[in-house]
Amino acid sequence: MGAWTVLQERQAMLLDPAIRDWVLIPIMIVMVLVGVVRHQVTVLLNGTPKKADLKSARETKALQRGAILRAYGTHLPEHAFQARKVYLSEAFEKGTYLKDPNAGSKPKQNVMQDPAYVETMMDGMKKNMMNIIPQTVIMGWINFFFSGFVLIKLPFPLTIRFKSMLQRGIETNDMDVTWVSSLSWYFLNLFGLQSVFTLILGSGHAADAMRDMQAMSTMGMGAAAGPQMGPTGQPQDMQKIFLGEKENLELTEHEWGLDNVETRLLVKYGKKPRSVLVDYKKSKALAAAASSASHASSQAAAITASAAAGGSGRKKGKRQA
Structure with a gap:
């Protein structure tokens, strides 16, 4: 009998079937139900989608057009690339695609006095709170009622590096890595139920765990910033952005993909x-x-x-x- 077999026999544990019936399955069912409810509430909060501003969309698409020309200009002949390059450079310099060409000469106003910005920020904070609160409540529920529970054993071996991820809340050095604690089962369900949510709710659902983690880190400011807002939530100077894109275009050298x-x-x-x-x-x-x-x-x-x-x-x- 080998040493590995002896070690496995020493670490053999028998789990009560009640743990499976009253802890393992309920946690998974509760997380699925909470995800479905959160998706429906988020849809109600969103309401009717607002129509995009034509001038703002034109600003964004113009920048995308310059970036696409720099990235995929090798698919165009020399004369076609140069024609587009000259046209976009002149348009960026003159401010042809600016939403408000005279915005640079106007005094800057406080963004908190802009009703559209305040409304966008409040909508983003409400959506992020709908993502943060359910996960915080579920985590507190698991910590209070099922702290220290061992729920399941994985059917495949793992290295010791997975111990901290799979056995959170259980401070033991001798337990096999394949055993999973209740808190780790919560995190496994948090990131592993996305396929189930896609099957139930369809693509583009609001029960996204990655968005939850991002919302917890940004605390609502990231989603409040619209496409014309900078990282700090302040409006961007589109004139400077256009001039920067013009310089990038001028520095781009053309090399035709079909040359030779x-x-x-x-x-x-x-x-x-x-x-x-x-x-x-x-x-x-x-x-x-x-x-x-x-x-x-x-x-x-x-x-x-x-x-x-x-x-x-x-x-x-x-x-x-």
Whole structure:
């Protein structure tokens, strides 16, 4: 008989079936019922969805359009990418997509005096309270009535690192890791019943455990901030955001995804050596350096010519005087 078998026999425990009937199953049923009720209450609190403001939506979609162009511009030819880049850069600089183009010249008002902001913040706090209160009540109920209970044994072995997660509320060093305490069973149900809620309530339900944990950490301020609010709940300066997106677009270099695709395909299937691609990249880099140098020299020549024209104009003026 091995040492592992002896250790398992020493740690063998028999659970009373009443624990399964009066602790294990009731906790799971209560959590399912509370999730369903919370979803229905959240739907009632939401009420009729408000219509989105056309100008605010246009601001957000314009920023998304710039980000999409930077991310997926390789799927466009050079002329199409440059045309979109120039158009969006000019629009961002002129403030074409701004909700209020004259907002920068107006004095900033206190956001707490804005009824729309206050209403949005209160709605977010109510929703977060509906997420926090039920979980706090259930956790207190389990701690008060079922503290220290061992409910179930997992049918597969685990490492010692899972002991703190599966045996919360039971301070024992000799118990096998596969035993689960009542408080840990609560957390397992909290994150494991999402498929059950999706089956009962459908996708997009309000009984989401991850949203509960986020609400507990943000205490309602994160959900109150709308799409035009910053991390601190203050309105964002969309003019500065547009100018920042314009700079990002200007710094984005285009590289067409279908450039030299025939050679790359032949290299991939072994019809040509890989050195062909290396030579192509080197020649392309040299051509880009030569074009940039010629562009810089042309600019310098234009500056010199304008300076010479200005000097000749001043000389003529002196002669006439």
